[in-house]
Amino acid sequence: MSDSPEIRDELRQLNRRSRTLVSGNDRAAARAMLKAIGLTDDDLAKPIIAVANTWTEVGPCNFHLRRLGAKVKEGIRRAGGTPLEFNTISISDGITMGTDGMKASLISRELIADSIELVTRANYFDGVIALSSCDKTIPGTIMALIRLNIPSLMLYGGTIMPGKFSGEYPVKSKTGEVEHDKDVNIVHVFEAIGARASGQITDEQLKAIEDIACPGPGACAGQFTANTMSTMAAIMGISPMGMNDVPAVAEEKDDIAMQAGAMVLDLIARDMTPDKIITRQALENAVAVATGTGGSTNAVLHTLAFAREAGIDFTIDDIEAISRRTPILADMTPTGRYNALDVYKAGGIRLLAQRLLEGGYLQGEALTVTGNTLAHEAQSATETPGQQVILPLSAPIKPTGGLVVLKGNLAPRGAVVKLKGDEPQYHKGPARIFNREEEAMQAVQSQQIKAGDVVIVRYEGPIGGPGMREMLSVTAAIVGQGLGQDVMLLTDGRFSGGTRGLMIGHCAPEAMVGGPIGLLREGDIIEVNVAERSLNVLISDDEMARRRADWSPPAPNYTSGVMAKYARLARQADDGATTV
Numbered sequence: 284m285s286d287s288p289e290i291r292d293e294l295r296q297l298n299r300r301s302r303t304l305v306s307g308n309d310r311a312a313a314r315a316m317l318k319a320i321g322l323t324d325d326d327l328a329k330p331i332i333a334v335a336n337t338w339t340e341v342g343p344c345n346f347h348l349r350r351l352g353a354k355v356k357e358g359i360r361r362a363g364g365t366p367l368e369f370n371t372i373s374i375s376d377g378i379t380m381g382t383d384g385m386k387a388s389l390i391s392r393e394l395i396a397d398s399i400e401l402v403t404r405a406n407y408f409d410g411v412i413a414l415s416s417c418d419k420t421i422p423g424t425i426m427a428l429i430r431l432n433i434p435s436l437m438l439y440g441g442t443i444m445p446g447k448f449s450g451e452y453p454v455k456s457k458t459g460e461v462e463h464d465k466d467v468n469i470v471h472v473f474e475a476i477g478a479r480a481s482g483q484i485t486d487e488q489l490k491a492i493e494d495i496a497c498p499g500p501g502a503c504a505g506q507f508t509a510n511t512m513s514t515m516a517a518i519m520g521i522s523p524m525g526m527n528d529v530p531a532v533a534e535e536k537d538d539i540a541m542q543a544g545a546m547v548l549d550l551i552a553r554d555m556t557p558d559k560i561i562t563r564q565a566l567e568n569a570v571a572v573a574t575g576t577g578g579s580t581n582a583v584l585h586t587l588a589f590a591r592e593a594g595i596d597f598t599i600d601d602i603e604a605i606s607r608r609t610p611i612l613a614d615m616t617p618t619g620r621y622n623a624l625d626v627y628k629a630g631g632i633r634l635l636a637q638r639l640l641e642g643g644y645l646q647g648e649a650l651t652v653t654g655n656t657l658a659h660e661a662q663s664a665t666e667t668p669g670q671q672v673i674l675p676l677s678a679p680i681k682p683t684g685g686l687v688v689l690k691g692n693l694a695p696r697g698a699v700v701k702l703k704g705d706e707p708q709y710h711k712g713p714a715r716i717f718n719r720e721e722e723a724m725q726a727v728q729s730q731q732i733k734a735g736d737v738v739i740v741r742y743e744g745p746i747g748g749p750g751m752r753e754m755l756s757v758t759a760a761i762v763g764q765g766l767g768q769d770v771m772l773l774t775d776g777r778f779s780g781g782t783r784g785l786m787i788g789h790c791a792p793e794a795m796v797g798g799p800i801g802l803l804r805e806g807d808i809i810e811v812n813v814a815e816r817s818l819n820v821l822i823s824d825d826e827m828a829r830r831r832a833d834w835s836p837p838a839p840n841y842t843s844g845v846m847a848k849y850a851r852l853a854r855q856a857d858d859g860a861t862t863v
Contacts, residue, residue: 294329294363297409297551300433301331304407326365332547333408334359334368335399335427337420342375344417344509347500347531348440351540352414355438358544359412366544367406371398376418376779377469377503381724381756388419389777390750390849392588393862395423400430408433410547416440416501416531418508418780422585425521429557429592434550436652437522438543439513441531442623443468443501453488454478457767468504470617470781472496473755477763480728501531505616507780510623511578512585515569517632519589520560520651524660528631530624546652553654561593564649567605568657571644572635574606574684576613579780580699580788583686587859599688599697599857603816606684609644611703612674617783618703619680621672629670636661642676680704689787689811691819692827693799696791696857698773698818706785708813710771712737714820716805718837719743720752720776727760734769737809741800742837743776744793745860749841749850755779758786771811773818775800775856787811787818789856795836796855802830 305314305327314327334355338348356366372391379385403411411431413424416439428435445466452465454475465471472493479489502509516522523546526539549555566586573582583602590597613635614620626635639645640661647658666673674680681704689698712735717723723740726732738757745751754776761770767784775793778786794801799820803809808821820827841847852862 297330297548298328300407300409322365330364330409330548330551332359332364332366333403333406333411334366335403335411335413335424336368336370337373337395337415337417337424338370339373341373342378342417343443343497343500344375344502345373345415345420345440348414348416351440351536354537354540355412355414355544358541359547361541362545362548364548367408369402371395373417373420376508376753380473380753380779381720385752386748386750386846388750388753389745389860390845392419392423392426393849394845395420396426396430399424399427403427403431410551411435412544412547413437414440416509418512418581421509421512421516422588425516426588426592428521429561429589432556432558434547434555435557436543436546436550437516438540439516439522439527441501441527441529441533441536442510443504443531444498444624445504445622446495446498448492448495453484454763455483466622467492467496468616468622469496470505470507470755470759473759473781474763476756477727477760480760481730481764499532503781504622504624505781506576506578506613506623507617508579508581511573511576511582511780514576514578514632515573515582518572518636518645518657519565519569520649520657521557523653524636524651525631525633528627530627550652555652555654558593560650560652561589562649563595563597564646566590566595566597567601568645568649570602570605571609571639574686575609575611575639575644576615576635577611577618577680577685577701577703580686580701580778581780583699583789584777584856584860587857588861591859591861591863599699602686603688606686609684610642610676610679611681611685612638612676612679614672614674614680617781618685618701625672628667629672630664630666633661633664634666634673637664638673638676687813687816689816689818691817693773693809693818693820694790695799696855697789698787698791699789700785700787701782702813703783707768709811710737710785711808711810712771714739714803714805714807714809716803717741720754720757723757724760727757727764730764732761732766732770734766736770738770738772739800739803740772740774740776741794741803743774744795745853745856746850747775747793747795749846749853751777751856751860753777753779754786754788755781758782758784771809773800773809785811791855791857793855797831797834797836799827802827802834
């Protein structure tokens with residue numbers, strides 16, 4: 284950008300917020316401290332832009348964000364701004380899965396949002412760009428941007444590349460066929476753990492899958508939670524269309540980071556704030572693309588959280604209605620064949636948006652962070668000839684979406700399941716009761732769970748856990764043992780975006796607050812009917828009332844620290860499990 288006096292004067296008009304902190308004689312002490320880190324009077328006269336990073340060495344998802352953060356800052360400087368970077372936390376779901384460490388995951392979403400809000404409010408930044416690349420950093424950063432409501436955007440770090448298993452893949456597919464030279468991701472490792480426990484594969488074969496599943500930095504490869512949320516962010520308009528598609532290790536990612544940094548200056552000039560972008564239309568569009576790609580059930584929690592932050596009346600019933608009318612058009616893992624890299628190669632989120640717009644499943648007039656409408660952003664989509672990842676409207680994978688809300692005497696406020704269409708639509712079987720995820724995992728690994736069973740994992744809800752752990756270890760072990768079509772799981776906890784099968788989560792109200800799931804007994808007959816959207820235990824109302832009268836909550840798992848604090852503040856799953 285030119286350094287002419289006119290340009291400098293124009294830039295100084297964009298520092299309306301930061302001048303509160305750094306202008307005038309009474310702010311000399313603040314300027315002195317900022318000069319200690321190398322800033323000059325000229326730097327302090329420019330718009331000051333926060334680079335809210337979520338970099339960490341603990342896991343691959345955000346490992347590369349320090350590099351991208353440097354490129355974002357370069358873009359801000361070139362556009363005439365002064366970048367100041369700070370970091371917040373990130374929890375790896377894949378690493379903590381199956382342990383008490385997973386309880387920190389959803390709680391971290393709240394802390395990420397809170398920390399970005401606090402630092403930004405304290406320092407009067409003129410704009411914000413948030414860098415995020417994993418399951419909870421994406422919604423956490425977006426929640427913060429909605430709260431702050433200053434010019435801002437979220438840039439996704441990008442998907443990991445899939446691993447390649449050469450030769451014959453040792454774990455048979457659910458159809459029993461043998462696959463060769465298979466693309467694998469982290470979910471295949473979890474499923475291989477189940478296959479090893481049942482004796483289908485050897486230790487050496489499990490190790491071989493482990494060693495190649497995650498070949499470098501980036502978020503988990505399928506349409507799991509991170510890629511679901513990044514897709515939603517682009518369609519919702521808080522991320523620039525086309526930027527989130529690009530894989531973490533792609534050469535153009537650095538250029539994109541610079542472009543995104545420069546874009547914040549334009550947002551400030553146009554006073555483009557999140558309240559102009561995150562509207563009811565935007566939320567409806569985001570849900571449509573989540574359910575239209577077979578995306579993660581976590582999208583339900585996070586969309587409800589966005590709505591609460593934005594003051595928009597939006598419920599799980601709205602999500603169910605959108606899913607009922609939206610087809611699945613993307614053939615993506617874990618329920619389909621392809622990874623996020625393949626979506627990028629096929630034509631990206633633009634092509635997906637174009638398809639959904641053509642079918643009337645998106646509202647094209649919704650505004651995006653670029654200042655253009657969603658329809659305008661999608662019109663430049665280019666489809667790779669012969670691609671089979673994003674399907675035509677005439678041949679959807681399933682005519683209705685992947686996110687299904689069930690209700691009944693077991694879930695009066697709702698429960699959520701992700702279905703591609705080849706899962707059982709009806710299940711009736713005896714309850715196997717477990718009050719901790721570890722108990723259920725031990726039963727699965729020791730082959731105590733049989734075809735027809737309904738595995739109940741309770742006291743894992745927002746308050747009971749606390750933190751609503753994901754059950755990927757258990758669900759993947761069930762699938763890995765070949766029981767994915769024959770065993771149902773129900774929990775007041777959550778699932779990873781990598782979960783597949785008739786696995787029902789977010790059961791509300793949860794056991795810890797006296798929800799019906801906490802009143803179940805070993806052997807109770809559970810019935811789910813997907814077509815009727817029903818989830819019931821086959822006992823009388825009188826019996827349910829007797830059990831409720833006899834029930835009392837167990838002692839909390841934590842009485843101090845952040846876990847106890849979250850448990851005291853958390854809402855139920857059907858309200859986003861937020862603390863505000």
